[in-house]
Amino acid sequence: xxxxxxxxxxxxxxxxxxxxxxxxxxxxxxxxxxxxxxxxxxxxxxxxxxxxxxxxxxxxxxxxxxxxxxxxxxxxxxxxxxxxxxxxxxxxxxxxxxxxxxxxxxxxxxxxxxxxxxxxxxxxxxxxxxxxxxxxxxxxxxxxxxxxxxxxxxxxxxxxxxxxxxxxxxxxxxxxxxxxxxxxxxxxxxxxxxxxxxxxxxxxxxxxxxxxxxxxxxxxxxxxxxxxxxxxxxxxxxxxxxxxxxxxxxxxxxxxxxxxxxxxxxxxxxxxxxxxxxxxxxxxxxxxxxxx
Amino acid sequence: xxxxxxxxxxxxxxxxxxxxxxxxxxxxxxxxxxxxxxxxxxxxxxxxxxxxxxxxxxxxxxxxxxxxxxxxxxxxxxxxxxxxxxxxxxxxxxxxxxxxxxxxxxxxxxxxxxxxxxxxxxxxxxxxxxxxxxxxxxxxxxxxxxxxxxxxxxxxxxxxxxxxxxxxxxxxxxxxxxxxxxxxxxxxxxxxxxxxxxxxxxxxxxxxxxxxxxxxxxxxxxxxxxxxxxxxxxxxxxxxxxxxxxxxxxxxxxxxxxxxxxxxxxxxxxxxxxxxxxxxxxxxxxxxxxxxxxxxxxxxxxxxxxxxxxxxxxxxxxxxxxxxxxxxxxxxxxxxxxxxxxxxxxxxxxxxxxxxxxxxxxxxxxxxxxxx
Numbered sequence: 001x002x003x004x005x006x007x008x009x010x011x012x013x014x015x016x017x018x019x020x021x022x023x024x025x026x027x028x029x030x031x032x033x034x035x036x037x038x039x040x041x042x043x044x045x046x047x048x049x050x051x052x053x054x055x056x057x058x059x060x061x062x063x064x065x066x067x068x069x070x071x072x073x074x075x076x077x078x079x080x081x082x083x084x085x086x087x088x089x090x091x092x093x094x095x096x097x098x099x100x101x102x103x104x105x106x107x108x109x110x111x112x113x114x115x116x117x118x119x120x121x122x123x124x125x126x127x128x129x130x131x132x133x134x135x136x137x138x139x140x141x142x143x144x145x146x147x148x149x150x151x152x153x154x155x156x157x158x159x160x161x162x163x164x165x166x167x168x169x170x171x172x173x174x175x176x177x178x179x180x181x182x183x184x185x186x187x188x189x190x191x192x193x194x195x196x197x198x199x200x201x202x203x204x205x206x207x208x209x210x211x212x213x214x215x216x217x218x219x220x221x222x223x224x225x226x227x228x229x230x231x232x233x234x235x236x237x238x239x240x241x242x243x244x245x246x247x248x249x250x251x252x253x254x255x256x257x258x259x260x261x262x263x264x265x266x267x268x269x270x271x272x273x274x275x276x277x278x279x280x281x282x283x284x285x286x287x288x289x290x291x292x
Numbered sequence: 293x294x295x296x297x298x299x300x301x302x303x304x305x306x307x308x309x310x311x312x313x314x315x316x317x318x319x320x321x322x323x324x325x326x327x328x329x330x331x332x333x334x335x336x337x338x339x340x341x342x343x344x345x346x347x348x349x350x351x352x353x354x355x356x357x358x359x360x361x362x363x364x365x366x367x368x369x370x371x372x373x374x375x376x377x378x379x380x381x382x383x384x385x386x387x388x389x390x391x392x393x394x395x396x397x398x399x400x401x402x403x404x405x406x407x408x409x410x411x412x413x414x415x416x417x418x419x420x421x422x423x424x425x426x427x428x429x430x431x432x433x434x435x436x437x438x439x440x441x442x443x444x445x446x447x448x449x450x451x452x453x454x455x456x457x458x459x460x461x462x463x464x465x466x467x468x469x470x471x472x473x474x475x476x477x478x479x480x481x482x483x484x485x486x487x488x489x490x491x492x493x494x495x496x497x498x499x500x501x502x503x504x505x506x507x508x509x510x511x512x513x514x515x516x517x518x519x520x521x522x523x524x525x526x527x528x529x530x531x532x533x534x535x536x537x538x539x540x541x542x543x544x545x546x547x548x549x550x551x552x553x554x555x556x557x558x559x560x561x562x563x564x565x566x567x568x569x570x571x572x573x574x575x576x577x578x579x580x581x582x583x584x585x586x587x588x589x590x591x592x593x594x595x596x597x598x599x600x601x602x603x604x605x606x607x608x609x610x611x612x613x614x615x616x617x618x619x620x621x622x623x624x625x626x627x628x629x630x631x632x633x634x635x636x637x638x639x640x641x642x643x644x645x646x647x648x649x650x651x652x653x654x655x656x657x658x659x660x661x662x663x664x
Binding site: 029082083086099101103106109111113114220224231235262266269270273 | 438440615
């Protein structure tokens with residue numbers, strides 16, 4: 001019983017993280033056809049900005065969360081303005097954006113290493129304290145992360161489905177040229193998508209650094225797993241991504257608990273290879289015509 | 293009623309003399325004169341370096357250059373010329389390295405023998421990685437190959453078969469290539485020659501692919517798959533051949549590195565190495581023939597010589613990342629074409645450049661399209 005509960009708890013927690021990270025990736029892919037390999041670095045920006053606000057400016061963590069989110073969003077906009085925007089409409093978009101985001105990601109990682117050093121850092125949680133239920137340690141911060149993630153995922157998907165801007169994003173993701181002809185400001189839409197996705201990565205960074213510590217390389221693994229999630233959910237499908245995030249989180253933690261902790265990642269990557277081989281567009285993948 | 297048939301002006305001599313524009317034809321001849329000029333220098337260089345103080349280090353850099361230049365050239369063929377964003381090349385490299393290392397260390401093969409198993413094992417690994425990617429496009433290829441890379445790293449570090457993988461340290465004390473009496477006191481020189489031979493062979497074959505109908509087919513598949521297929525390019529065969537071809541030489545380079553260093557460790561699968569190799573291609577010249585060679589030389593110099601030690605060492609990754617990001621945006625063909633154009637202008641002057649353009653231009657310049 002306690003093993004089952006443990007698996008479900010940590011599965012939901014991991015699923016929330018993957019969801020926060022993956023939904024940004026999938027929205028960017030949907031709207032811009034851009035695989036953002038700097039996403040892990042935006043997670044880092046959120047975490048380190050939050051850490052600075054708490055430890056250097058000695059402000060409460062409640063203030064640090066929005067500032068961390070804003071910091072990551074600004075970094076995302078910076079990347080968009082400097083490196084992505086000049087590429088829009090040029091041939092070779094795929095490879096150029098791939099390289100430029102990898103480069104930007106490495107530069108941020110190296111910058112963080114230079115500024116903060118290689119030591120592991122921790123941010124205090126919004127709530128401290130925990131309780132034990134059926135021999136499973138449940139922290140209030142963990143529950144908070146789950147709740148925040150669920151709210152964010154729902155509101156992002158609602159925003160994109162219902163709001164006027166969301167309609168613009170969906171239009172752009174279906175056909176950039178047609179959207180432009182209909183008078184949708186492409187540039188603004190791209191910038192909004194970029195800021196939204198970077199902000200979500202930053203939020204994951206701030207919230208999680210109390211549970212899984214912070215170091216200059218800690219953005220990589222969440223990004224890789226978020227990529228696995230987006231793949232399984234189908235790049236560009238929001239519903240698929242949310243389902244896949246929780247499934248992957250649960251699968252990972254069940255394997256960790258029942259098979260052994262070193263099996264979690266290999267099983268995930270193996271699953272991903274099998275799924276991609278059988279369904280090249282992911283489990284919930286939508287064809288070229290309809291994305292988001 | 294008669295129809296006036298216009299007199300045809302058919303000149304047999306002229307017809308026989310018809311030749312293709314050398315740049316339009318995919319078959320280009322090597323420039324033997326240039327090669328003949330470079331050859332004595334390449335052959336004499338190690339002897340000179342071996343006798344100069346500090347020359348040993350330069351020899352080491354050159355050997356490393358040969359290894360990585362083979363890898364970047366074949367990766368460039370896959371990544372930039374053919375537009376298959378496979379990040380598994382380094383996994384293939386590792387398979388080659390481990391095969392050679394394991395056979396020499398635990399089976400007891402002579403390194404001169406085990407090194408030849410590396411390219412074939414790498415080619416087999418390329419089929420395993422290549423087959424599932426055949427149905428995928430673009431970003432999905434990046435992800436599935438990254439997954440293979442992570443799986444292999446996980447296997448090498450955590451697997452229960454530690455005698456094969458060597459665990460977290462990798463294979464240590466692998467026998468090095470033995471040159472017998474020839475290498476007595478001149479080990480680095482002999483390694484240099486071995487590397488030079490491998491490099492020359494690999495470069496020749498890659499050059500041949502670049503200027504062949506097959507190379508054209510790769511680029512055509514990259515630029516418009518539907519069109520290329522409808523014009524008779526066998527997509528399946530071309531891509532699989534490409535995967536195996538690139539893996540073969542990558543494996544050869546891996547075997548050489550393993551038997552040169554006497555060790556291979558899982559750190560070779562790290563993201564850092566991958567980024568370095570990517571940077572060599574991007575900075576040198578994405579999709580051009582000379583680009584990866586130039587980029588490999590440039591980055592090895594930058595990293596091992598100019599930024600080694602001192603305060604600058606910390607800024608290595610920062611510089612690398614920013615260079616990648618800026619070059620992809622502002623000089624998508626990399627630095628080599630930019631520098632080559634500058635040199636040509638300096639040597640010939642701007643006005644003569646145009647009339648001689650067709651003959652004197654580097655053959656690959658005509659074909660290399662901007663990043664695509």
